[in-house]
Amino acid sequence: MADVAARAGVSSQTVSRVSNGARNVEAGTRQRVLDVMAELGYRPNSAARALKTGRFRSIGVIMFTLSTLGNMRTLDGIVTAASGAGYTITLMPVAQPTEGEVAGAFSRLQEEAVDGVVIIIEAHMLDRADVIVPVGLPVVIIDSDAGEPYVVVDTDQEQGTRLATQHLLDLGHTRIVHVAGPATSYSATRRSTAWLGAMRDAGLDPEAPLQGDWTTASGYRLGLGLAARDDVTAVFAANDQMALGVMRALHESGRRIPDEISVVGFDDTDESGSFWPPLTTVHQDFGGIGSRSMRVMLEMLDGAPPSDDRIVPTRLVVRRSSGPPPA
Amino acid sequence: MADVAARAGVSSQTVSRVSNGARNVEAGTRQRVLDVMAELGYRPNSAARALKTGRFRSIGVIMFTLSTLGNMRTLDGIVTAASGAGYTITLMPVAQPTEGEVAGAFSRLQEEAVDGVVIIIEAHMLDRADVIVPVGLPVVIIDSDAGEPYVVVDTDQEQGTRLATQHLLDLGHTRIVHVAGPATSYSATRRSTAWLGAMRDAGLDPEAPLQGDWTTASGYRLGLGLAARDDVTAVFAANDQMALGVMRALHESGRRIPDEISVVGFDDTDESGSFWPPLTTVHQDFGGIGSRSMRVMLEMLDGAPPSDDRIVPTRLVVRRSSGPPPA
DNA sequence: GTGAAAGCGCTAACAT
DNA sequence: ATGTTAGCGCTTTCAC
Numbered sequence: 001m002a003d004v005a006a007r008a009g010v011s012s013q014t015v016s017r018v019s020n021g022a023r024n025v026e027a028g029t030r031q032r033v034l035d036v037m038a039e040l041g042y043r044p045n046s047a048a049r050a051l052k053t054g055r056f057r058s059i060g061v062i063m064f065t066l067s068t069l070g071n072m073r074t075l076d077g078i079v080t081a082a083s084g085a086g087y088t089i090t091l092m093p094v095a096q097p098t099e100g101e102v103a104g105a106f107s108r109l110q111e112e113a114v115d116g117v118v119i120i121i122e123a124h125m126l127d128r129a130d131v132i133v134p135v136g137l138p139v140v141i142i143d144s145d146a147g148e149p150y151v152v153v154d155t156d157q158e159q160g161t162r163l164a165t166q167h168l169l170d171l172g173h174t175r176i177v178h179v180a181g182p183a184t185s186y187s188a189t190r191r192s193t194a195w196l197g198a199m200r201d202a203g204l205d206p207e208a209p210l211q212g213d214w215t216t217a218s219g220y221r222l223g224l225g226l227a228a229r230d231d232v233t234a235v236f237a238a239n240d241q242m243a244l245g246v247m248r249a250l251h252e253s254g255r256r257i258p259d260e261i262s263v264v265g266f267d268d269t270d271e272s273g274s275f276w277p278p279l280t281t282v283h284q285d286f287g288g289i290g291s292r293s294m295r296v297m298l299e300m301l302d303g304a305p306p307s308d309d310r311i312v313p314t315r316l317v318v319r320r321s322s323g324p325p326p327a
Numbered sequence: 328m329a330d331v332a333a334r335a336g337v338s339s340q341t342v343s344r345v346s347n348g349a350r351n352v353e354a355g356t357r358q359r360v361l362d363v364m365a366e367l368g369y370r371p372n373s374a375a376r377a378l379k380t381g382r383f384r385s386i387g388v389i390m391f392t393l394s395t396l397g398n399m400r401t402l403d404g405i406v407t408a409a410s411g412a413g414y415t416i417t418l419m420p421v422a423q424p425t426e427g428e429v430a431g432a433f434s435r436l437q438e439e440a441v442d443g444v445v446i447i448i449e450a451h452m453l454d455r456a457d458v459i460v461p462v463g464l465p466v467v468i469i470d471s472d473a474g475e476p477y478v479v480v481d482t483d484q485e486q487g488t489r490l491a492t493q494h495l496l497d498l499g500h501t502r503i504v505h506v507a508g509p510a511t512s513y514s515a516t517r518r519s520t521a522w523l524g525a526m527r528d529a530g531l532d533p534e535a536p537l538q539g540d541w542t543t544a545s546g547y548r549l550g551l552g553l554a555a556r557d558d559v560t561a562v563f564a565a566n567d568q569m570a571l572g573v574m575r576a577l578h579e580s581g582r583r584i585p586d587e588i589s590v591v592g593f594d595d596t597d598e599s600g601s602f603w604p605p606l607t608t609v610h611q612d613f614g615g616i617g618s619r620s621m622r623v624m625l626e627m628l629d630g631a632p633p634s635d636d637r638i639v640p641t642r643l644v645v646r647r648s649s650g651p652p653p654a
Numbered sequence: 655g656t657g658a659a660a661g662c663g664c665t666a667a668c669a670t
Numbered sequence: 671a672t673g674t675t676a677g678c679g680c681t682t683t684c685a686c
Binding site: 113 | 370371372373374375377378383385396399406407410415416417418419420422438439440542543546547568571572574575578597598600601602603605
């Protein structure tokens with residue numbers, strides 16, 4: 001910057017003003033400085049700027065590394081929204097979604113160059129106030145049971161689950177089994193709970209959900225057991241990947257979908273409509289989750305109260321994997 | 328830091344030493360400083376540190392936002408490797424994979440707090456020296472036609488393609504069609520070229536590849552056309568998503584896989600083994616791409632010459648979507 | 655509209 | 671083993 005100032009015959013202060021787009025610089029002076037900047041290939045040093053202003057223009061995202069498709073899409077939404085607001089995203093992976101790991105990532109984050117933190121861990125640990133509280137940064141949590149004072153942005157799991165369950169109920173199914181996500185996942189338990197609620201509201205007495213872990217492999221394993229039973233006419237899987245695994249098991253066992261058994265998923269990834277048969281599923285607006293998270297984050301950064309609009313609705317996408325139960 | 332120093336009765340320099348784990352501090356002094364740090368909740372300011380050292384301990388990743396599954400997995404590998412080396416990842420999305428956008432991202436990156444840049448854009452633009460050259464940072468490019476002086480890390484596209492093509496050839500197929508990725512993608516064109524080469528080496532005269540865009544939708548559209556032809560016995564799709572779309576079109580048209588027509592993909596995502604039928608495909612080691620990129624980056628950061636080992640081999644995973652052609 | 659001075663929090667270099 | 675000095679590149683404040 002000093003070089004630019006010297007070459008342009010102005011003070012470094014003026015260079016700073018031009019660099020930041022301040023308006024009290026004469027057009028001629030500005031142009032001269034701009035020319036010299038280009039000539040010298042000048043780029044402001046963000047560390048120095050951050051040191052002085054105390055702002056980094058970056059948001060940290062803590063996420064479980066080997067993440068699900070949905071989390072990747074959510075990250076994509078966050079990155080896009082952040083970029084639009086002139087912020088970059090700094091990734092903070094945690095190897096395992098355990099409380100210790102998250103606390104560790106959090107403490108590391110305090111020395112990172114970020115203005116706020118978004119957490120996507122989908123775990124139950126976040127109600128432990130001591131894990132998060134020590135940080136003096138705005139925090140937005142996605143998909144968590146963290147209560148006050150945390151700001152949580154999330155898909156409307158209850159509404160989505162009821163959409164899926166009601167669809168099956170309306171079709172005439174009563175013997176519906178739920179293939180749940182891992183018990184450590186908050187969204188998985190909410191989907192289980194909402195499913196139980198919807199079933200009971202319909203006067204049914206559902207059996208306990210089967211326990212998967214989000215992967216196609218777990219869906220396949222559980223699906224093999226389901227295929228061997230003749231008292232089940234529909235399966236509601238907590239995500240599309242497990243639904244895919246269930247369908248594979250059903251296919252291999254010679255069970256016809258949806259004639260003998262219906263399958264419904266949750267997520268609606270880009271591929272779900274091309275599964276065979278195309279999967280009926282609950283569409284989650286991952287991009288919406290990401291952009292709302294960033295909007296709330298930006299509000300907090302500005303010292304404004306975060307807007308209330310933090311639960312993102314879903315919609316049911318009916319395809320060919322669901323139909324009436326066999327007569 | 329000054330507060331800690333005063334409270335612990337030492338100089339700020341000693342606090343700095345403790346903070347950085349220097350060994351020339353007496354155990355008692357260290358403990359006292361540590362205690363005060365905890366008491367005061369001291370956290371080093373990374374901006375100040377970066378300003379002084381000129382190092383940010385962060386790597387920027389430029390990527391096309393609405394990315395493919397494979398790119399997401401590669402990013403995951405990079406993040407994991409970076410984290411292990413004590414680096415964070417700063418994401419720089421580009422809205423469109425055009426030359427202008429990439430150049431823009433690059434120029435923005437220069438003011439970002441990063442020590443090096445990894446580019447995942449899978450586009451042909453990177454041989455344009457003027458796009459990248461101006462940056463004084465180490466650059467590693469994934470999947471690109473960028474030649475010297477750029478360091479490129481990539482999957483062995485040629486080997487993978489030949490594996491897939493030879494598999495079909497060995498099965499007895501001669502009427503094989505290639506569903507290619509977008510012409511703007513370098514890996515897509517390399518797969519096309521390698522496929523043409525493998526076919527010609529087998530003495531065949533293949534028809535021009537069909538042009539998809541990586542999405543299941545494009546695979547479906549092209550698959551519909553393929554399903555209507557009776558002179559095709561096998562399809563080699565340039566990625567698994569397009570293969571999935573092709574299979575859906577085939578199913579809907581009542582064509583049996585692999586009895587009437589075989590389908591082979593490229594990528595081997597987590598879901599591919601659960602498609603129906605389970606997809607024969609070329610396994611790409613996305614994590615390996617990510618970790619090698621980071622290893623090379625770290626070498627460059629240390630001023631060492633980047634190691635040669637930058638092409639990651641693939642392997643063929645034979646499942647049930649491929650078989651001999653109909654008699 | 656522009657410039658001079660001061661200092662953000664840290665660490666490299668040197669001194670003790 | 672510990673302290674002192676200086677300065678990284680920028681922006682804020684205040685003066686002109």
